[in-house]
Amino acid sequence: MNNWIIMPAVLPAFTAAFLLLTLRHRPQAQRIVSIVATALGLLVAIGLAVAASDGVPQAYRLGDWPAPFGIVLVLDRLSATLLVLTGLLALCVVLYASAGWDRRGQHFHTLLQFQLLGINGAFLTGDVFNLFVFFEVMLIASYGLMLHGGGPARLKAGFHYVAINLIASALFLIGVGLIYAVTGTLNMADLALKVPEVVPADQGLLKAGALLLFLVFATKAALVPLHWWLPATYAATSAPAAAIFMIMTKVGAYAILRVYGLVFGAEAGALALVAAPFVLPAAVVTLLLGTVGVVGSRSLRSLSAFAIVASMGTLLIALGLFDQAGVSAALYYIVHSSLAGAALFLLAGLVLEGRGATGDRLLPGPAMRGEVLVGGLFLLCAVAMVGLPPLSGFLGKVMILEAVRSSASWPWLWALILGSSLALTLGFVRAGSVLFWASGPASSETRRPLAILPLTAIVLLLALTGAWTGAAGPAMVWMDATARQSLDRASYVEAVLGPTNQRSAGLGE
Amino acid sequence: MEMLVASAIGLMTATGLFLILQGRSFPVIVGLTFLSYAVNAFLFAMGRLTVDRPPIITAGAAYTDPLPQALVLTAIVISFGMTALIVVLGLRGFLETGSDRTDLSLADAAEEHGPAPAGEDARRERDGAARA
Numbered sequence: 001m002n003n004w005i006i007m008p009a010v011l012p013a014f015t016a017a018f019l020l021l022t023l024r025h026r027p028q029a030q031r032i033v034s035i036v037a038t039a040l041g042l043l044v045a046i047g048l049a050v051a052a053s054d055g056v057p058q059a060y061r062l063g064d065w066p067a068p069f070g071i072v073l074v075l076d077r078l079s080a081t082l083l084v085l086t087g088l089l090a091l092c093v094v095l096y097a098s099a100g101w102d103r104r105g106q107h108f109h110t111l112l113q114f115q116l117l118g119i120n121g122a123f124l125t126g127d128v129f130n131l132f133v134f135f136e137v138m139l140i141a142s143y144g145l146m147l148h149g150g151g152p153a154r155l156k157a158g159f160h161y162v163a164i165n166l167i168a169s170a171l172f173l174i175g176v177g178l179i180y181a182v183t184g185t186l187n188m189a190d191l192a193l194k195v196p197e198v199v200p201a202d203q204g205l206l207k208a209g210a211l212l213l214f215l216v217f218a219t220k221a222a223l224v225p226l227h228w229w230l231p232a233t234y235a236a237t238s239a240p241a242a243a244i245f246m247i248m249t250k251v252g253a254y255a256i257l258r259v260y261g262l263v264f265g266a267e268a269g270a271l272a273l274v275a276a277p278f279v280l281p282a283a284v285v286t287l288l289l290g291t292v293g294v295v296g297s298r299s300l301r302s303l304s305a306f307a308i309v310a311s312m313g314t315l316l317i318a319l320g321l322f323d324q325a326g327v328s329a330a331l332y333y334i335v336h337s338s339l340a341g342a343a344l345f346l347l348a349g350l351v352l353e354g355r356g357a358t359g360d361r362l363l364p365g366p367a368m369r370g371e372v373l374v375g376g377l378f379l380l381c382a383v384a385m386v387g388l389p390p391l392s393g394f395l396g397k398v399m400i401l402e403a404v405r406s407s408a409s410w411p412w413l414w415a416l417i418l419g420s421s422l423a424l425t426l427g428f429v430r431a432g433s434v435l436f437w438a439s440g441p442a443s444s445e446t447r448r449p450l451a452i453l454p455l456t457a458i459v460l461l462l463a464l465t466g467a468w469t470g471a472a473g474p475a476m477v478w479m480d481a482t483a484r485q486s487l488d489r490a491s492y493v494e495a496v497l498g499p500t501n502q503r504s505a506g507l508g509e
Numbered sequence: 510m511e512m513l514v515a516s517a518i519g520l521m522t523a524t525g526l527f528l529i530l531q532g533r534s535f536p537v538i539v540g541l542t543f544l545s546y547a548v549n550a551f552l553f554a555m556g557r558l559t560v561d562r563p564p565i566i567t568a569g570a571a572y573t574d575p576l577p578q579a580l581v582l583t584a585i586v587i588s589f590g591m592t593a594l595i596v597v598l599g600l601r602g603f604l605e606t607g608s609d610r611t612d613l614s615l616a617d618a619a620e621e622h623g624p625a626p627a628g629e630d631a632r633r634e635r636d637g638a639a640r641a
Contacts, residue, residue, distance in 0.1 A: 136587050143598075150605075155605055169587070173552060
């Protein structure tokens, strides 16, 4: 058993406790510890990705309890890829926040580490109830991060955010309850085996449970009509918090892939692909509404938030195919949209700070310090988000267009994706020209020099999207293998529950 | 017993949902509490309803499923903590904005046009306090 599998959860947990207990009043030391721990977490994630690259999923039995009874963590290519992505994103966010954002409230680094614990745990766990627990850890930390810095607008939006997530958690528990009541297990591998054998009388209950769970994941992934929380929350919170939340919508997409690609996947008998009829139509409307939101936004943060909604729509159109090409394109796009979205939110934070009273509203205001540099970075962020070459959004969209060819309605999907790209371009052009071209003379409040760390973080994120384009060949090979593995029920079940012949022998005893 | 438990859960869920849809933070919080009670009772029932049975397997004896009890415990801890958090959040929101309405219009107005004048709610609260 590879003990390193638990490290992505243990490391942030201990770091957070350490920060809270010993470094409460030493902000400089907090920053150093937080940066070092996040970098170590990234190294562990890369190590795990290397370990997962042989293509065999590995299970880690907590407390060494045998699989369907104890909780397992499962490391495969999919979870390893997302762990590395989380590590990269977290490192950039910690760097950005260390320039001063973390002092606007208390315990920023502690909350961020707890958030990483929840996210990493959710990516690793092989048990549905444990997934709920890690979701809650992630959400509790995100409530703190979302409110970091305070202010009336943030408190109001925070109340909504917490209330919506509490309702989603209640639905999650009801869904889990129904699934347990019918199958008697919550271990994902065991569920994958038991779901096809459920008697017809109970299939209705199980389907209700599965679809309730889908509602929860769709809320996290901001699928229409459950996306309303996202623009309000992301536009009201601070830039580093919004940037790390970028990975939280991806946790929703991951959970949809894991549960509806594997447990209720193609081999699940009467309940095969139970969520698939809903994902694609909802994703289409999500893309449409996100695009309309981008064109109609009145502030840069709200525009960025709607751009995220649109990117989730694009991503879930590909994921909703639940075939290898679709999942593979969606995974490539997940990496791209997390990096580009985070860069855009971090940049929106700089704009908000740099324009004095005008803030990030899309109105002509005083010129900000380093306008050319910030404007140039905005151009790159916009290019990445819209999906123009040379950054990875272009390749991501090409792959998604290629993947949807297998769908019967592909001409419509092509028209939608390409049309929305055009509208997104218009929205970003409008924002950029108002923010950086229509600016008046600099006023005294906009003369503050730009700090070096935030710029480093943004440049790093954009460089990563550039590198993701450069490495598209190997990345595509990796993602193809990842997609194949994530839809392969047999190898996952074997990793968790042992080979088939031993299982039947165990039952006979 | 099934009928009683099921209708109790249904009633609590309905009450919770009705209260959550109200426009002020206090009913929303109470509604969330109702919903979490309903969920806890539901989780208990998912291990089948049995009375006076130990949650331990002994040969030949009937038992009740111990797993839902562990799940309910986790769910109770989480929902209790979350209720405390949202109470504080509602309170802070009321103190900072002078209103316990849950819509975002006041906050939006403050962001778009500078600080908004104290809302009707705050005035009403103050009048109420003065009268008392």
